[in-house]
Amino acid sequence: MKKLLRDSGLKGWLYLLPAILFLGVFMVYPLIDVFVYSFEEGYNSASQTFFGTGTYNYSYVLHDxxxxxxxxxxxxxxxxxxxxxxxxxxxxxxxxxxxxxxxxxxxxxxxxxxxxxxxxxxxxxxxxxxxxxxxxxxxxxxxxxxxxxxxxxxxxxxxxxxxxxxxxxxxxxxxxxxxxxxxxxxxxxxxxxxxxxxxxxxxxxxxxxxxxxxxxxxxxxxxxxxxxxxxxxxxxxxxxxxxxxxxxxxxxxxxxxxxxxxxxxxxxxxxxxxxxxxxxxxxxxxxxxxxxxxxxxxxx
Amino acid sequence: MEMRSNMETDYLKIEKNARIRKRTVNVITYILLALWALIVLFPFYWMLLTSVKSYGAYNSENIPQFFTLSPTLENYVEAFTAVPLGRYLINTTIFTLATTAIMLAVITFAAFAFARLDFKGKNIVFVLFLSLMMIPNELVIITNFVTVTNLDLRNTFPGLILPSVTSVFYIYLLKENFEQIPDSLYYAAKVDGTSDLKYLFRVMIPISKPTLITITILKVIECWNSYVWPRLITDDENYFLVSNGIQEIRENGFGRENVPAMMAAVVVISVPLILLFLVFRNKVMAGVSRGGTKG
Structure with missing residues (x-):
């Protein structure tokens, strides 16, 4: 019986692929990215550039x-x-x-x-x-x-x-x-x-x-x-x-x-x-x- | 002798008092329950009522009237002709059906992999999935907005649909359900040479139908009412969903402030879900108590 189930190794990942793909793009990556964004100072969304990193964004928000x-x-x-x-x-x-x-x-x-x-x-x-x-x-x-x-x-x-x-x-x-x-x-x-x-x-x-x-x-x-x-x-x-x-x-x-x-x-x-x-x-x-x-x- | 009859009258008195008290409590309970029912129903009554008052009649009411003797359907005509309400409804239907269908496929395959298949790293991936349940949408929506904008998917259906086609919670719910199906069925099917995919469609999905229906209903409600993501991602009226449509109507629809027409639009938007609820009352309520979150 065990042997019968062994071959489903790759198959398991295949069935999971859509979920992993969507979660990766729309949840895991954004989760990391949101922290990165929050420490990038003077980010410009048009040119996608920023001056430096630090906690300025937090202090700006907390003083707004x-x-x-x-x-x-x-x-x-x-x-x-x-x-x-x-x-x-x-x-x-x-x-x-x-x-x-x-x-x-x-x-x-x-x-x-x-x-x-x-x-x-x-x-x-x-x-x-x-x-x-x-x-x-x-x-x-x-x-x-x-x-x-x-x-x-x-x-x-x-x-x-x-x-x-x-x-x-x-x-x-x-x-x-x-x-x-x-x-x-x-x-x-x-x-x-x-x-x-x-x-x-x-x-x-x-x-x-x-x-x-x-x-x-x-x-x-x-x-x-x-x-x-x-x-x-x-x-x-x-x-x-x-x-x-x-x-x-x-x-x-x-x-x-x-x-x-x-x-x-x-x-x-x-x-x-x-x-x-x-x-x-x-x-x-x-x-x-x-x-x-x-x-x-x-x-x- | 006298003492006995005294005791009897005392006893009767006590019993009578208890009966009166019980009835009073009962009446108060009903009054309070009816009061809350009134508070819940009143906005619905008011929107129906206002939607059948004519524009002129409504605006000449300095004191709001609780009923109308000359109901009219002109506001409904106005709601469909002056603003693209039909467009909003079609968009929302497409969005709801597509999102729900794609999500059902994605979560079914994932739940099947977790519940039935055996592969290296399964448990780690499952724990990672579960930990994603803690992440609030507000945290990831910022990057998603940038991603979808960069992919040039603003004002398109893929841009609207794709970010909400997975739900870790529903995968979890379905996996629990799949796991209750006895292993022996699977082994028997394997011995007969049935493929995994066939087993999934012929055995597991039919057995788990109640859970799948629950998930479908919850997702449909969520899609029909979604506002935040569609608002971020669409600014072209041709892609507005009903929630954005309502907001648009409120801010600059119908030229002047035409409240009766607004209310007609509100009625049209509210009716589909209320019908769905009245038809599937028990399923909806059971589903929400299992997996609802609003509130």
Missing amino acids: PYFLQAVKNTFLLVVITVPLSTGIALLISVGLNSIKPLRNLFQTIYFLPYVTNTLAVGLVFMILFKKTAYSDGLINLMITWFGGTAVDFIEGPYWARMFVLCFYTIWVVMPFKILILTSALASVDQMYYNAARVDGTSKLRTFLRITLPMISPMIFYLIITGFIGAFKAYSDVVALFGTDLNAAGMNTIVGYVYDMLYGDSGGYPSYASAAAIILFAIVLTITCINLLVSKKKVRY
Whole structure:
């Protein structure tokens, strides 16, 4: 039998060839190249020449007010949306698990944002929140119903713009979280609940002492993927505020990378590379911290 | 005697209270769930509603109206005639089908090599592949942009498609699936003189169909919604995908700001995936919980 399989040595590589080729050209080479770019100073994309090597690109990026604004926006977005969306998703999933009729319908509805085009629906959100010359828009109408004053969420004050962005981001990421948490909740062994009921344990205590520890690995998984996803926010921001994010003051780190590469202020792959590597370092650090915390807190 | 009846009424009281409490909790649960459903559905309702309001009616609404008595389809006509929406849809379809098809071929062969074939260096290559899963797209897109530009592939389909025809994660998913097929089938086929390729197509692919369908659906969703790469690589409207088309419409489509026509375009773009989801609901949800990442 062994001999029969021996002859597949070259064949194995042949089957792998397309994958290796594509990964090599579009992933491995770029990965090395991005580091090279980030240390080449004064790179000119037209003549493909550079003056020297060093850390100037990094210091340029770190001192660029647009980059600092982007970092601030991104961190705010992460800090607000990750805990909020995970918490609300947990609440909704617990609710979903406790009902029978209409559960399928609710699940189907909740999943819809996952299969919609972020850019397209973002446009609808913009229309809903925008205040124009002739109409205050729907959300502002509702605000005035409750006695508030209308505010332009798209071009108005910073907190208002941040609010729409966070709201839309939560709307977009919710389906995935609800899906994962409902299946995690459903897979908790019914035996534990029966035992708790026999002991007369209260609902809240059952939830805190049984349900939460049992699904904690999934919650941590969602927090980690949530952090990574929110740090890379870009298309939903474009959907709400347009492509010129620096002018709107709503740029994100990823947006900064793309703007440096291409677009109105583009043509600087070196700065873009440095910013991308800084982003990668931030995400990696936070993921490691998350993993360390989860090692201590989560029982698998 | 009296004591007993007292106990009974107490017991009934407690039971009644518990029933009332349970019902209240139930009602609150339903209200909260319905509230979130409303928040999810409302933007869809609003885009449908706005897309059937006439341009004049919409612009004369100082206070937004929650329904319309005179629906019109003129915005849909406008969406297809004033901007090349049909072109965007065709481009996206070509892009989605080609990317998905090529990727399926690439990952199937790779997964087959990892799962079934025996060759030197296989394990090292596999570990290297897995380590690539950690690399975010944002890190490699810069060089890819330069590569594709230098190859003169901007504003072409190969330039759009080629960078996204491999996925280490899907190779991994498929390999796990292939490995569950019993070895004895392979040996039997070998003894019968069946070639590897024939075995792959006749046995492994049919058995792994559910996983392949899941991967296909996930990839189709990803392709239909992709924005960043197409935006970098195309500036010729003839090669725009729907996401870029929408952005283009938003920034300078329809002459003036024609919101109803924009919403008609949004509806047209959203419908295909929503239909796909409603038809393959269980497959999509199972697939996303296994391999989804958005969020």
